[in-house]
Amino acid sequence: MTLLVSGLTACASEPKQPDVVVVPTPQATVTVTATATPEATNTVVATPSPLTTVVQTEPITDVLVITNANKQTLIDKPVQFTNVKVQSVVGDRTFWVGSSNAQRVFVVLAPNLDEGTVENKVVVKPGQTLDLAGVLKPVPSVKQAQQQWKGLSATEAQGLKEQIIYLQASQIRFKPS
Incomplete structure (x- = not known):
């Protein structure tokens, strides 16, 4: 019993060490050290993988969704x-697509659709029917x-500011008339 009491007294007089120490480093490595007794120390190093947030969004398929929405959110x-x-x-x-002047979206062909030999093949005319794919960008x-x-006049450029966004088309397909 005396041995047990003297052991407890010795432990009580030693400075306390924390059971767990977490040390973040610039490499996003966390070292955890757990000390149960002076003889048994376990160290675990954990390096988390970078977090990636993937937000899948279905493409917008209707001009009305764009013309009726808060354009900043698009x-x-x-x-x-x-x-x-x-x-x-x-x-x-550059051209406008949609069902009317009130329900339309400004489109800009991506540079790759307007250079080299492709430039002569991509000729957009009023009244044509198209399939377009791309991304909405701020004006x-x-x-x-x-x-x-x-070819954009000052008046047209000023009118675009009110549109807030435009479609940068990376794909275009001409439909038969």
């Missing part, structure tokens, strides 16, 4: 239109829009 959303009508052509790479400033999109 930035970077995918779009896939089938059988959409060209309302008017603004420039070499740039009036000055930037005129610099980026040849």
Whole structure:
């Protein structure tokens, strides 16, 4: 019994060490040390894998969804239109699609659809029916829009600011008339 009491007294007088120590490092490695007794120490090193959040969104398939929505919430959303009508052509790479002037979306062909030998094959005309796929992007400033999109007048560029977003089309398919 004396031995037990002296052992407990010795333990009580030693400085207490924590049972678990967590040390984060720049490499996102966490070291955990658990000390049960001075003779038995276990160390575990855990390196978590990077967290990736994947949000799957179905592409927007109707012009009305865009024209009736809070457009700020649609930035970077995918779009896939089938059988959409060209309302008017603004420039070499820019045009409007939709069912009317009140329900339409501004479209800009991605640069890869307007360079090299592809440029001669992609000729958009008013009244055509198209399939389009791409991503909704924020409209740039009036000055930037005129610099980026040849043929855009100051009035048209100013009108685009009110649209807030445009469709950057990465795929286009012409439908038979």
